[in-house]
Amino acid sequence: MLGQPEYHQRLERSLLPSAEAFFGSRTKGFRRYGRRARARCPFHPRAEHQNFSIDLERGLYKCFVCGACGDMLTFVMEQDGVGFIEAARQLGALVPGDDAEERRFREERVAKDRVEQAKQDAWALHLEAMAREMETLERVRDWAFQHRRDAIVELAQMCIELTVAEYLLAKREVAGGR
Numbered sequence: 001m002l003g004q005p006e007y008h009q010r011l012e013r014s015l016l017p018s019a020e021a022f023f024g025s026r027t028k029g030f031r032r033y034g035r036r037a038r039a040r041c042p043f044h045p046r047a048e049h050q051n052f053s054i055d056l057e058r059g060l061y062k063c064f065v066c067g068a069c070g071d072m073l074t075f076v077m078e079q080d081g082v083g084f085i086e087a088a089r090q091l092g093a094l095v096p097g098d099d100a101e102e103r104r105f106r107e108e109r110v111a112k113d114r115v116e117q118a119k120q121d122a123w124a125l126h127l128e129a130m131a132r133e134m135e136t137l138e139r140v141r142d143w144a145f146q147h148r149r150d151a152i153v154e155l156a157q158m159c160i161e162l163t164v165a166e167y168l169l170a171k172r173e174v175a176g177g178r
């Protein structure tokens, strides 16, 4: 893993400048040739020729005279005499590190759990309401039975069975975590 953990920061390569913009502004005699470029090497003295070869796609450089090679970060580190973190900062590619990411992840999880809990609570209320509905239907059915209202008994019994089925389905859904 790149970066120094004690700073809780890390390098985000996608934020690095384009190799063309970077090397174009930090070398002399920069010239592009398709996917590559050449410049005068900033690492060895009296560099008169374009011996400094740059791979623009990968952001890598190599000098054929002094052997200097690396990427934008090592370029900044060597030329400016700074460490990795400072080089990443100068290139605008330093972001909060893993600790911050982990914290954000945890916070997201807590928020998600809260939403899940709210859903469960809503289901519990729904189940309670259905149970009350069943009690009412049973009372209606019993009353109708006592008063020989067969049509109402039948209707109430059908409603009870439907509610029971709905109740069982809802309960299974709650148990399944949804």
Ligand SMILES: [Zn+2]
Pocket: 041, 042, 043, 044, 047, 063, 064, 065, 066, 067, 068
């Ligand atoms: Zn060189």
